[in-house]
Amino acid sequence: MIEREVTIGDARLILGDSYKVLPTLGWIEQLCMDPPYAFETAGGGQFRNARGHTDRIAEQGMDKGFDHRIINPLCCGSVIVFCHNDQIPALTTYLAGNFERFALCMWSKLNPMPVANKHYQPDSEFYIHAWSRGYHPAGELADKRRIVTSQVGRARDFNHPTVKPEAVMDKIMRNIGASSVCDPFMGTGSTGVAALKAGKSFIGIEKDPAHFETACRRIAAAAALKVAA
Numbered sequence: 001m002i003e004r005e006v007t008i009g010d011a012r013l014i015l016g017d018s019y020k021v022l023p024t025l026g027w028i029e030q031l032c033m034d035p036p037y038a039f040e041t042a043g044g045g046q047f048r049n050a051r052g053h054t055d056r057i058a059e060q061g062m063d064k065g066f067d068h069r070i071i072n073p074l075c076c077g078s079v080i081v082f083c084h085n086d087q088i089p090a091l092t093t094y095l096a097g098n099f100e101r102f103a104l105c106m107w108s109k110l111n112p113m114p115v116a117n118k119h120y121q122p123d124s125e126f127y128i129h130a131w132s133r134g135y136h137p138a139g140e141l142a143d144k145r146r147i148v149t150s151q152v153g154r155a156r157d158f159n160h161p162t163v164k165p166e167a168v169m170d171k172i173m174r175n176i177g178a179s180s181v182c183d184p185f186m187g188t189g190s191t192g193v194a195a196l197k198a199g200k201s202f203i204g205i206e207k208d209p210a211h212f213e214t215a216c217r218r219i220a221a222a223a224a225l226k227v228a229a
Contacts (some may be wrong), residue, residue, distance in 0.1 A: 006216055009223035010201040011192055015212045018184035018205040019070055025203065028076040029135070029178035032195075034164060035185045037084035038065030070184060073098040077135035080172055082127040082164070095130040102130035103137070105146040107168050112152070129175065138177035148172075159214065162187070169194035176200070189215030193222040 001024070004015040014021055022028075068091060071079050079099070083091050088104070095102045105127050112123035129137060137144060150167035157163075173181075173194045179201065183191040186204035188211050195202040196219065204219075206212045 004212070008216065008220050009196065009226065011196060011219050011223065012201075012203045013186070013189075013192070013212065013216055013219065014203070014205045015207070015209060016205060017207055019067065021205050022070060022182070022184045023072070023075070025182070026075070028180075028182045028203075029078070030176050030181045031071060031076045031079040031081070032172065032176070032181050032183050032191050033079070033185045034082040034162065034183075034187065034191075035066035035070075036064055037082075037162075038087050066185075068094045071095070071098070073132060076182075077178065078129070078131035078176070080127055080129045080176070082125060085126060088126060088128075092128060095128060099130040100132050101136070102128055103146060104128055105148075107164075108147055108149045110149060110151050127172070135177065137175045139174040143171065143174040159188075159210070164190045166190070166194065170197065173198035173200065186215050187211050189218040192219045196222045196226055 001020045002014055002016045006013045065087065071081065071094070079095070081091070081095075092102065092104070107125045107127065109123050109125070112121055115121065131137070148168050148171045150165045152165065169190050176198075180203070181191065181195045181200050182203040182205075184205045186192065186206040189204060192202045192204045192215060202219070204215060206215060
């Protein structure tokens with residue numbers, strides 16, 4: 001179940017299958033996740049051939065969606081979950097039936113991919129914040145805007161096709177009142193870095209060994225900066 005576990009400061013990083021590991025962790029104040037999207041990866045033309053971004057998503061199975069039941073309202077107070085536009089109807093229905101309230105929020109991209117593929121340009125990504133009583137959004141009034149604007153994350157720097165930028169994750173951390181955060185789809189550790197910067201403890205679960213190693217390095221660097229400060 002747990003293939004490897006690393007503790008770095010206030011972060012606990014687990015290499016393993018989140019569907020098996022997460023239920024063993026007990027109560028989690030806050031889940032914050034960027035799970036696999038469910039969308040069509042065909043098309044893209046010359047841009048796709050030049051960049052390879054969509055190919056990497058398909059190769060790593062990040063286009064198959066996820067089982068909503070990993071978000072268990074009996075085991076967490078609140079969840080923030082990124083999703084594709086086409087996932088919104090089913091995901092919001094699930095969250096509305098299991099949490100007191102939810103808000104649909106958006107990351108507006110300053111440099112979106114110049115494709116449309118018989119749809120709209122991917123100039124934004126959605127995330128949903130759902131919470132039970134007592135776990136409502138935190139932060140100052142300015143922090144509670146539902147739209148955050150930022151450049152696209154540095155995919156090439158971390159060899160991961162869906163890296164979330166620091167500005168987006170920092171804003172999300174300001175909306176989390178919990179002192180601890182768990183990301184069951186950790187990837188290369190963007191949530192963990194933002195959590196440590198915000199003074200929160202972190203638990204991350206990732207099944208890909210290469211991404212897990214990248215997350216360990218990034219979170220170790222963030223923990224070292226925190227100690228130095």
